[in-house]
Structure formats: structure tokens, C-alpha cells
Amino acid sequence: MSSSTSPAVPKHLNFITGNKNKLAEVQAILEGVIELRNQNVDLVEVQGTVEEVTIDKCRRAAEAINGPVLVEDTCLCFKAMNDLPGPYIKWFMLALGPLQMHKLLEGFEDKSAQAVCTFGYSAGPGHEPILFQGRTDGKLVQSRGPTVFGWDSCFEYEGQTYAEMDKTEKNKISHRGKALDKLKKWLASQVET
């Protein structure tokens, strides 16, 4: 039995996000692993590196609900732009939408893009967030497939855009799937100690 003083073993995860598509993917990936709950708290997102943004988001979420939280921040990084827009991709999505996103790299030969997903778990206010990150390499293309989730239709991985894949296929190779693999390993290691 583990010590009751350790706050590190969650019985469920309280995923703080306002994004229904993210939530659906995380639910599907963690199905049967751990109970997932959700709260939609509008969190301020600071500027900084991928990790800094998630750490700050995680701290704010833990303080807002005064308890353990899971948060996630997603980036889309273009090699030709030295990894921008990165954590600011949301604002480019809102301004351009998926149908015009490819125009960002029109003047560049290199269309390489990397999808980055960083989860942060905090056991509560004052507990340092633990990060789990996954990265998937692909390229920015003209939109193909349904425009249901963010930039899915303009991110191509091995010949298919995320939007052209079925969900299980996406979750197997996606930035989010890889990050959650690490989270699952961490959860398993917590249970064993």
C-alpha cells in the first residue's frame, strides 16, 4: 500500500479544457485506463515556450478549482518559421481557419510542421506540474477532409491529413496519443509504488 501522505496517485483525472474535440480524443484514449472528468474553466494563457505555457496553465487551473487537475496545450510548429506559431496557433486558426492556413508557408519551400501536445498534471495548488509531451512530424498542406477539429485538415502525416484518418488511426500516431502514452506509463508506475 502506498503512503496516504503522497498526493501523487490520482483516482480520476479532472481534465480542464473548453475544447470538446480534445476532450473526446482524450476520453477515447484513456478509456478503461482511468476515469476522466471535465470542467471548462476559461484560463488565461501566457506567452512563452511550449512548456512554460502548459506549466502556467496547469497552475492556474489547480488554483481555480482548488484541487488536482490535468490540462493540455497544443502547438503547431513550422520549421520554416523557427517553430512559430507554436502555442499561438489558436489565434492563427481563429484568424485564417483551416482553409487558408497553408498560405502561411506559401513563400517557403519547406512545409515541415510538427504537432506538439503537452499535458500538465498537478496534484493541487502548490504542487509542481508534471509534464507529458508528444510530438508528431508532418507537413502543412491545403485543407483535405472534414474541417471539424482545428487544423486537422491541413496537417498531413504520411500522405493523409489528420482529418482524412479515422479517429483510432489518428490517436495511434498523434501528438496527443504519444503524450498520453507517457501519462499512462506514469499512472501505471504510480500504482505500483
Ligand SMILES: O=P(O)(O)OP(=O)(O)OP(=O)(O)OC[C@H]1O[C@@H](n2cnc3c(O)ncnc32)[C@H](O)[C@@H]1O
Ligand atoms: O481549453 P483549452 O484546452 O486551452 O482548448 P483550446 O481550444 O484553447 O486549445 P489550445 O489552447 O491548446 O490551442 C490549440 C489550438 O489548436 C487546435 N487543436 C488542438 N488539438 C488539435 C488537434 O489534435 N488537431 C487539430 N487542431 C487541434 C485547437 O482547436 C486550438 O485552435
Ligand SMILES: [Mg+2]
Ligand atoms: Mg486554450
